[in-house]
Amino acid sequence: MKCFTLACVFIISFFATNSLSAQQTLQGSVERIKVHGKGLEGNLEGNSADPEVSVYLPPSYKKESKKRYPVIYLLHGFTDTDAQWYGLMKHWISLPAVVDPIFAAGKVNEMIIVTPNAYTRSGGSYYSNSITTGNWEDFVSKELVAYVDQHYRTIAKAASRGLAGHSMGGYGAMRVGERNPGVFSSIYLLSPCCLAPGARSTESLAKIEAVKEPGDFAKADFGTKAALAYAAAWSPNPLKPPFFTDQIIENGKQRPEIEAKWTSNMPLVTVDQYISNLKQLKGIAFDAGDKDQPIASNIKILHEVLDNYKIQHSYEEYQGDHLNRIGERIEQKMLPFFSERLSTK
Incomplete structure (x- = not known):
């Protein structure tokens, strides 16, 4: 009976291992x-x-x-x-x-x-x-x-x-x-x-306006980069290099017409x-x-x-x-x- 039990354990283990192995080989x-x-x-x-x-x-x-x-x-x-x-x-x-x-x-x-x-x-x-x-x-x-x-x-x-x-x-x-x-x-x-749309603090707006060139973008935090990407996607301007966008703030003043463009793209x-x-x-x-x-x-x-x-x-x-x-x-x-x-x- 002991041998039979061990044999059963071996067989179950064999099939379980091979079943697992088969699943592991089924990869995309x-x-x-x-x-x-x-x-x-x-x-x-x-x-x-x-x-x-x-x-x-x-x-x-x-x-x-x-x-x-x-x-x-x-x-x-x-x-x-x-x-x-x-x-x-x-x-x-x-x-x-x-x-x-x-x-x-x-x-x-x-x-x-x-x-x-x-x-x-x-x-x-x-x-x-x-x-x-x-x-x-x-x-x-x-x-x-x-x-x-x-x-x-x-x-x-x-x-x-x-x-x-x-x-x-x-x-x-x-x-x-x-x-x-x-x-x-x-x-x-x-x-x-x-x-x-979400509210933007005075500090976050200042960070956005401080980005003037690609080198500034690389150093910016995640939220600032996201705002610059919003502008690239939703307020493009071919006459404004180097980013070719209208940004939400200019000369220290928030621009409601650009905010409206961004808002109009939000589901x-x-x-x-x-x-x-x-x-x-x-x-x-x-x-x-x-x-x-x-x-x-x-x-x-x-x-x-x-x-x-x-x-x-x-x-x-x-x-x-x-x-x-x-x-x-x-x-x-x-x-x-x-x-x-x-x-x-």
Whole structure:
């Protein structure tokens, strides 16, 4: 009986180990390519019109040559790059390490994930159309989608395309998603920034005005850089080198006309104009950590607005900050959300 028990233990251990080993070998692959953007040509910052794009191919992609897949377009945050998110550079998240186990376990439908490198001279494009940074909204919604459909085995229809993003990328997912319901069918916003205007202190305005040349920008703090990127995205001016922007402060005075331009690009201000588009989407979800302010407060307002219009959506405020649980949210919330909503046919 003792030998039998040991044999059973050996057999169970053998199969458990080999099952685990099999799951560990079921890994996706990442390709880093370049995609030309006609609308990115000639931008005044001198950003490349051929940005890098990371493409995650799920575990079965290279084995099942006839299978086609839904696609998630995942947009990164301000000062980030696609390389950081895909384990190609050291960062606070490695997307393949997050998604490989859940795809390998068969818990959700496999999907291709695509992330363009939207890092610009000003730190980030905010996925907006601008002569200064380039037409990033058009690049994501038109040129990138067309390229991916032509070069990968996608299911080339809106019902099989999702759009998501973190922080600046969450803003981009809302901005691009609400304008393009014929391209993307579902959106997921992870801690989306910039949904509403925020107050600026006299000190923060002084820091913005103190940036006169690229060397000053490199030394600036995160908030100051973000304001300069807002200007590049939302108040471009081709006659004002070296940044080619109208800034929110000039000669010590705040400029309400520039503030109005920035405000007009913020989703909580414009959402009422896109209600018919949002109603066309098959899924809308957003979340943020309770310590991530003012983002958590702003998504609560978005939740209330969508409730008022009786638009179905998923909203959650969880215990956390801007970064500490994003991998977990992708694994446990975002991937299941898209798996349920994106068509596999």
